[in-house]
Amino acid sequence: MTETDLERRLREALSARATTVTSRDLRPASAPSRTAGRSTAARWSLPIAAGLAAAAVSVTAFALLRPADPTPAPPAAPASPSSSPSPSSPASPMPRSTEPEAPEVTPSAATRTTSTAEPTPTRSTPARTTLAPSPR
């Protein structure tokens, strides 16, 4: 087979194969447009908008349907064990039991009967025994 014979066969075969495809075989023509191949921003715009709308609805529903809080509780005063009671304080903020307590004779005796959480009087506050009201 010579070179020209092979080339002639190639040309004939390629031409015959190409002519099997006609315009009737093609799909309906759709001219290129931006909707054919959308960009990344356009592709994600709809899900992002849907997400934002869902978030807005959730926030609005939470704000409208939240149970009302009638009386907000005041913040509790923290118990500070290091704070020493001053002579001007009228009474201890701790609730006292109704049972009669033993009269406090000395600060050292009070520390022996009360719990360890109570503030411990020191020598620097000797006036507590005389100024503190005794619950009788």
Place this chain on the structure above:
Amino acid sequence: MIFVLPMPPSLLRWMRGAASSRVVTTAAAAPAIYELYRERRLPLVRLAVLMVDDLPTAEDIVQDVFTRLYRRHGTSLDAVDDPNAYLVSAVMNAARSALRRRRIARAYLPPRPVPAPAAEDEALLGTGDHEVIQALGRLTARQRQVIVLRYWSGLSQQEIAATLGISAGTVKSTAHRALTLLRTRLEER
């Protein structure tokens, strides 16, 4: 009796602008890419069919090429030096990528029986032509590109080199190798 209602000047300006823009739109020519699409779609699909031997894939390739061209340059193709050469080159590259993907997929899929050619193709293609097309399908993608561009598109070696982005020497050696393989396979039959 005719009553004339006074119209605000802004409304009059808007009406004049709408009328003039409508006239301009009608008088303007169709965008270049649409003309190119209408003229070059069928030849490019045929070119892609000669490469991938599959009409749906060829149509997808051509449509993707036009879509990419539109996305990059819009409707006006002033920035493209030679739109025809650009399209041929893009179709060739896309067809080569499709052939590569197909080869990779076949490597991972179990072998299937070769489908019988369609009766229309059998009627339109003679036996000799069918043998040549089958032998062409056993070439590499690069060899097939060179053969199709040379013997169907009628491009010279320099034009093929410019289209495929390779040197003229590579085109010559690839064509020689492809013709040798084709001759051997066709003489075996």
